[in-house]
Amino acid sequence: MSQMKKDVQMTLLSRVPVMLLSFLSVVFLTRLLGPEGNGVYTFTFAALNLFFTVIGFQLDGSLPVFLARDKDQSASIFSAIGLLGLASIFVFSIVLAIMVFLIPGGEKWVIPPGQPIGFFFVFLLISFGLRRISTLILAALRGKFHFKAFNLYMILGKLLPSITYGGLLLATLSTTPPDLLTCFKIILLVEIALTLSGLIILWRSRILAFSGGYQSYFKPIADLSYKSLISAAGHFFNKRLDVWFVQFFSGTAMLGQYGLATQVTNFISEAMTPFNQVLVPYIAESKADKHNEMVERVARLNLSIALVAALGIIGTSWLFIPLIFGKAFTPAIPATQVLAVGILFISQRLVFSGYFKAINQMQYPVKASWAGVVITVVLDLFLIPKYGILGAAWATCAAYGVTSLYLIRMAQKILGFSLSHIFILRKEDIRWLMTRGKKKTMP
Numbered sequence: 001m002s003q004m005k006k007d008v009q010m011t012l013l014s015r016v017p018v019m020l021l022s023f024l025s026v027v028f029l030t031r032l033l034g035p036e037g038n039g040v041y042t043f044t045f046a047a048l049n050l051f052f053t054v055i056g057f058q059l060d061g062s063l064p065v066f067l068a069r070d071k072d073q074s075a076s077i078f079s080a081i082g083l084l085g086l087a088s089i090f091v092f093s094i095v096l097a098i099m100v101f102l103i104p105g106g107e108k109w110v111i112p113p114g115q116p117i118g119f120f121f122v123f124l125l126i127s128f129g130l131r132r133i134s135t136l137i138l139a140a141l142r143g144k145f146h147f148k149a150f151n152l153y154m155i156l157g158k159l160l161p162s163i164t165y166g167g168l169l170l171a172t173l174s175t176t177p178p179d180l181l182t183c184f185k186i187i188l189l190v191e192i193a194l195t196l197s198g199l200i201i202l203w204r205s206r207i208l209a210f211s212g213g214y215q216s217y218f219k220p221i222a223d224l225s226y227k228s229l230i231s232a233a234g235h236f237f238n239k240r241l242d243v244w245f246v247q248f249f250s251g252t253a254m255l256g257q258y259g260l261a262t263q264v265t266n267f268i269s270e271a272m273t274p275f276n277q278v279l280v281p282y283i284a285e286s287k288a289d290k291h292n293e294m295v296e297r298v299a300r301l302n303l304s305i306a307l308v309a310a311l312g313i314i315g316t317s318w319l320f321i322p323l324i325f326g327k328a329f330t331p332a333i334p335a336t337q338v339l340a341v342g343i344l345f346i347s348q349r350l351v352f353s354g355y356f357k358a359i360n361q362m363q364y365p366v367k368a369s370w371a372g373v374v375i376t377v378v379l380d381l382f383l384i385p386k387y388g389i390l391g392a393a394w395a396t397c398a399a400y401g402v403t404s405l406y407l408i409r410m411a412q413k414i415l416g417f418s419l420s421h422i423f424i425l426r427k428e429d430i431r432w433l434m435t436r437g438k439k440k441t442m443p
Contacts, residue, residue, distance in 0.1 A: 004282045004294070005432060007147045011274035012433075014151035019270050021158035026263050028165035029183075030325050032172070037180050039252035040112040042259030044120065044184075046243040047110040048127055053236040055092045055128075058228035059084055060135040062221050065358060067143025068281035074144070074207070079214035080221055085132055092128050096121065109244075113252065116181070123184055130195045137198040142281055144207045150277075153201050160197075161190050227362030231353065234369025238376050238399045242392040245380040250388050258389040260325060261335040264317070268309040269346055272302045276350045283358035291355070292415045299351045299422035300429055306347035313340035331389070338393035345400035348422070352407035364410040371406065372399035 030038055059081055066077045099106040100121050111120045134157075141150035164186065168178065178186070202208055246255045275298040283291055317336045321329055353365045376399040383391025408422070 003145075004278060007145070007278045008275060009433065011147055011151055011278055014155060015270060015274050018154050018158050019267065021155070021162045022267050022270055025158055025161040025165055026267060027324050028162065028169045029187075030260055030263070030329070032165060032169055032177065032183055033180070033256075035253045035256035035328055037183065037256070038259050039247075039254070039256030040115060040180060042243060042255055042262075043112045043247060043252070044123070046240050048124055048131070049240060050236060051092055051096070051110075051124070051128060052131055053232050054229065055088055055095060056132065056135075057084055057088050057222075058225045058232050059088070059221070060139040061228045061232070061357060062225045063136060063139040064143030064281045065224065065284045065360075066217065066221060067140065068145070068284040071285075073213075073217070075209040075211035076213045076217055077221075078140070078208060079210045079212070080217040081136065082210070083214065084218075084221065084225075085136055089129050089132055093125060096124060096128075113247075119181060119184075123188060126188060127191060130191045133195050134191075134198050137202045140202060140207065141205065142277055144205070145281065146205050146207060147278065149201050149205045153198050156197050156201075157194055160194055164190050224357075224360060224362070227360075227366065228357060231362055231365035231369050234366065234373050235349075235353075235403075238369055238372035238403060239396065241373065241376050242380055242384070242396055245384050246389055246392050249384045254331070254389055257329060257332040258335055258392060260321070260329050260332045261339055261389065261393065264313065264321075264336050265339040265343055265346075268306075268313065268340075268343055269350075272305055272347050272350055275302055276354045279351070280354045280358045283355060288359075291359070292417060295351065295355050295411065295415060296417055296421045297429055297432065299348060300425050301433065302347040302351055303344065303423060304425045306343045310340040310343045313337065313343075335389045335393040338390065338397055342393075342397040342400040345397070345404040348404040348408055349400065352404075352411045355411060356407070361414075364407060368403040368406040368410075372403040375399040375402055 029041070033041055063077070063081050067074060070077065096110065099110055100117060101107075107117050110124065111117050138150060138153060141147070141153065168183075168186065172178070242258070243255065246258050250258075279294060279298050283294060286294075314337045317333050317340070321333050321336065325332075349368075353368075356362060356364050376395055379395030379398055380392060383395050385391075387394070408419075411417075412419075
C-alpha cells in the first residue's frame with residue numbers, strides 16, 4: 001500500500017470523531033451564547049482570523065512544504081520558522097495596540113460593539129499567540145509526515161471543547177447561565193489547554209530540532225509565505241468580509257444567525273481537508289509526472305463528499321437547526337442552505353490552491369482569491385440591504401464559484417486533465433481508498 005494512501009485513510013478516518021466532536025462543540029457553545037452572544041463570538045473571531053491571516057505570515061502553510069522538500073535541513077527550517085513566528089506575535093501586539101488605543105474609532109473594527117475594550121484586547125492578544133503555536137505544531141507534524149500524531153492532535157482539538165462546553169451547558173440547566181465574559185474566559189482556558197497538549201505531542205514525536213544555519217531559509221520561506229499571504233488574505237475577505245457587512249446592515253443578533261450558518265458549512269468542510277492536508281507535502285516531495293494522478297483523484301473524492309454533504313444540509317437543515325440549536329436560530333436556515341451549495345466550490349478550491357502552493361505557483365490562487373473579493377464586496381453591497389443574511393450567503397457562494405473555476409482552469413493548463421477526470425468519481429477511487437495492499441510506490 002502506498003504511504004500516501006495509508007496517510008489519507010488514517011487522516012480520513014480520524015475526521016469521523018473530529019467532525020462529530022466539532023459539531024457537538026458548535027451546538028453546545030451556540031446554545032450557551034444565544035443569537036446575540038454568537039454574534040459577538042462571530043465578530044471577535046472574524047477579527048482574530050483576519051489578523052492571523054495577514055500578520056501570521058502564513059508560516060503554517062510554508063512549513064510543511066519546506067520540511068517535505070528539504071528533509072535534511074529540518075533544524076534550519078524550524079529555526080527560521082520559529083524566529084518568524086515570534087516576529088508575527090510581536091508585530092500583531094503592536095498593530096492591535098495602535099488600532100485599539102491610538103487610532104480614533106479603530107477599536108470598533110476589532111472589538112465587538114458594546115463590549116469591554118480591555119478584556120477583548122487581552123483576549124485577542126492571548127488567542128493570537130496560542131493559535132500561532134498550535135498551527136505551527138500541526139504544520140510541523142504534516143511536513144514530517146507524522147500523520148498519526150497530527151490526527152491525534154486534531155481529535156484532541158475538538159474533544160476538549162466538546163467536553164467543556166457540554167459540561168457547562170449541562171450545568172446551566174439547573175443554574176443561571178454564565179455571562180458572556182465568563183464564556184469567553186472559558187474559551188481561552190480551553191485554547192491554553194489545547195496548546196499545551198500540542199507541545200507535548202510535538203515533543204514526543206522527536207522531530208523538533210534547531211540550528212544556527214537558518215539564515216539561508218529566511219528568503220525562500222518569506223517569498224512563499226508572502227505569496228501565500230496575499231492569496232490567503234484574498235480568500236479570507238472572500239469568505240469573511242460579509243461579517244462586517246452583516247454587522248453594519250443587520251446588527252449583532254442577525255450576525256449571530258449568519259455565524260451559525262457559516263459554522264455549519266465550515267463543519268462540513270472539515271470532511272474534505274484530510275485529502276488536501278496529505279496532498280500538499282506529497283506533491284512538494286514528488287516529481288511532476290506524479291502530480292496529475294494525485295490531484296485528479298483527490299479532486300474527485302473531495303467533490304463527491306461535498307455533493308453528499310450539500311444535499312444533506314439542503315434537505316435537512318429545516319429540521320436539525322431548530323431541533324439541535326433551538327428555535328431562536330430558525331432564521332439561519334435559508335442562509336445555511338445557500339452556503340451548502342458553496343461547499344461544492346470549496347471542495348475544489350482546497351485541492352487546487354493546495355496544488356499550486358506545493359509547486360510554488362501562488363500567482364494563480366492570488367488572482368482567484370482577489371477576484372472573489374471584488375465579487376463579494378459588490379454583491380454584499382447590493383444584496384445584504386435588501387435580502388439580509390440570505391443575500392450575504394448568495395454573494396459568498398458566487399465568489400466561491402468564480403474562485404474555484406479559475407483555479408481549475410489554470411491547473412488544467414498545467415496538468416492537462418479533462419473536466420470529467422476531476423468531476424466524475426470512479427470505482428477505482430473507492431478501491432484505492434478502501435483497499436490495503438503491499439505496493440510501496442506512490443499512487
